[in-house]
Amino acid sequence: MSRATNSTLRTVMTVATFVLGFALLCSLGLWQLSRAAEKQARYAAFVARLEAPAVNVDDLDTADPAASHAWQRVRLRGHYRDLHVLLDNRVQAGRVGYDVLSPFVTEGGRTVLIDRGWIPLEGSRETVPDLVAPADPFTLSGFIGEPPVVGVELNAAAATAEWLAPRIVRVQRVEPAGIGELFGLETWPAVVYLDADAPGALAVDWPVPGDGSARHRAYAVQWFAMAAVLATIGIALAYRKRSTQT
Structure with missing residues (x-):
């Protein structure tokens, strides 16, 4: 296998790795956003029942x-x-x-x-x-x-x-x-x-949980940030490789 062929193969594998990594990180971010939306909808249903x-x-x-x-x-x-x-x-x-x-x-x-x-x-x-x-x-x-x-x-x-x-x-x-x-x-x-005012009530202080969506949105931001970093690294490497070839 010639040197040019080896170089082309390495380039293809590198690009494929960056593309797959970018796609995976973005999909994880989108999944976290969907989880946040699910929890918001569930919490809204709970609040509606409570009210x-x-x-x-x-x-x-x-x-x-x-x-x-x-x-x-x-x-x-x-x-x-x-x-x-x-x-x-x-x-x-x-x-x-x-x-x-x-x-x-x-x-x-x-x-x-x-x-x-x-x-x-x-x-x-x-x-x-x-x-x-x-x-x-x-x-x-x-x-x-x-x-x-x-x-x-x-x-x-x-x-x-x-x-x-x-x-x-x-x-x-x-x-x-x-x-x-x-x-x-x-x-x-x-x-x-x-209820606190009902007959037979003792010390009543029932915690009402939050919707939990903020944590999933924070995770989504992290995944998207990692995808952006990976994309930046890939673009920088591609630019440097092109510069060395010209």
Whole structure:
């Protein structure tokens, strides 16, 4: 193979590498922009549900309400069961405590786990909180969401339920079906997060997440910037090669 042929082959391979690299970086940037648009649209739908008029939980007919009706405002007419779930390792204002969830039986016969808010851990972990749920029938309001989660599981038996009293159980993870089994109830497969002014509410401060699109746009800028740098390097190399040949 002649020297001229070798030189031409190297040039073609170099150009192909730069073109493919540029195309890949641009496609990654476009993908991040599409992800940002998806998250914006999803967040807009969540906000619309949160701001829409409340619907009756008994009117919702879906197998996965946490997914299909996330952030949907709801109302429930019925009464609490005097049973309580303490979700462990919840922190608020720098203090460790529990989220308290109590089953609520609607007039339509559904048993819904209500996240009533947060209480601090008082004394030792063996201390049983004094929990009371209003007994009379009334109407609650809140919004639908996935079960709350903790950031870290602190022991190997994290899924084990610890009975602190006949009607109070401490858990590391909330799964409506599993909680229902503990209490001998058939629970609705989602959690309702209680409004601060609703009967039985505790310390309520539900964080509303952002849309998350800014991070994807930042990643897109990085990919496009890398593509621009690669293009600049390619043009500079091509210009220098042309200069040496003339």
